[in-house]
Amino acid sequence: xxxxxxxxxxxxxxxxxxxxxxxxxxxxxxxxxxxxxxxxxxxxxxxxxxxxxxxxxxxxxxxxxxxxxxxxxxxxxxxxxxxxxxxxxxxxxxxxxxxxxxxxxxxxxxxx
Amino acid sequence: xxxxxxxxxxxxxxxxxxxxxxxxxxxxxxxxxxxxxxxxxxxxxxxxxxxxxxxxxxxxxxxxxxxxxxxxxxxxxxxxxxxxxxxxxxxxxxxxxxxxxxxxxxxxxxxxxxx
Numbered sequence: 001x002x003x004x005x006x007x008x009x010x011x012x013x014x015x016x017x018x019x020x021x022x023x024x025x026x027x028x029x030x031x032x033x034x035x036x037x038x039x040x041x042x043x044x045x046x047x048x049x050x051x052x053x054x055x056x057x058x059x060x061x062x063x064x065x066x067x068x069x070x071x072x073x074x075x076x077x078x079x080x081x082x083x084x085x086x087x088x089x090x091x092x093x094x095x096x097x098x099x100x101x102x103x104x105x106x107x108x109x110x111x112x
Numbered sequence: 113x114x115x116x117x118x119x120x121x122x123x124x125x126x127x128x129x130x131x132x133x134x135x136x137x138x139x140x141x142x143x144x145x146x147x148x149x150x151x152x153x154x155x156x157x158x159x160x161x162x163x164x165x166x167x168x169x170x171x172x173x174x175x176x177x178x179x180x181x182x183x184x185x186x187x188x189x190x191x192x193x194x195x196x197x198x199x200x201x202x203x204x205x206x207x208x209x210x211x212x213x214x215x216x217x218x219x220x221x222x223x224x225x226x227x
Contacts, residue, residue, distance in 0.1 A: 042218035102154035
């Protein structure tokens with residue numbers, strides 16, 4: 001079945017770049033997403049990438065997609081303490097219902 | 113922000129009691145979803161709705177039922193709560209974006225504890 005995997009924890013220093021990785025199994029994924037969850041809050045969509053793209057940049061965020069290896073990454077440049085949160089990748093095959101399959105989440109801890 | 117509210121935000125209940133969680137949205141989005149979040153599992157889809165009175169099961173639907181009698185409200189019911197249903201429950205709605213991926217907006221969550 002569909003599966004999405006992420007490493008559980010990443011620690012970086014403020015000002016450094018963070019790279020959060022994700023692998024997925026469903027080759028028919030149409031959209032891939034990155035969500036951010038701050039403590040006690042719901043999920044907030046950060047960015048997404050369509051499966052026919054290799055890269056997408058949005059201000060400090062860069063998403064790289066290697067469709068052959070089914071590998072997705074999120075790079076956060078100049079990481080700030082406010083970036084500390086859990087980051088989820090999710091895949092969708094699109095369609096009418098747009099059901100999402102989420103990874104387990106990566107806790108990003110930014111040290112001052 | 114899709115104007116999604118969930119109630120209650122926190123609930124403690126006993127095994128065997130029925131529980132209903134409510135999700136309310138103000139954006140007239142057609143699609144609505146219920147997820148549960150547990151450590152080590154991320155978010156898993158319980159049920160979803162693609163219109164009034166139109167619902168379908170997700171990957172972890174056992175022990176849960178849903179109803180949608182109005183566009184704005186999506187109810188999740190645990191007929192007889194069990195300790196394994198202790199979790200944080202999130203509601204989401206879907207908007208179709210122009211020229212970009214379909215975005216799901218999430219509510220703030222309901223923390224349910226079943227003793």
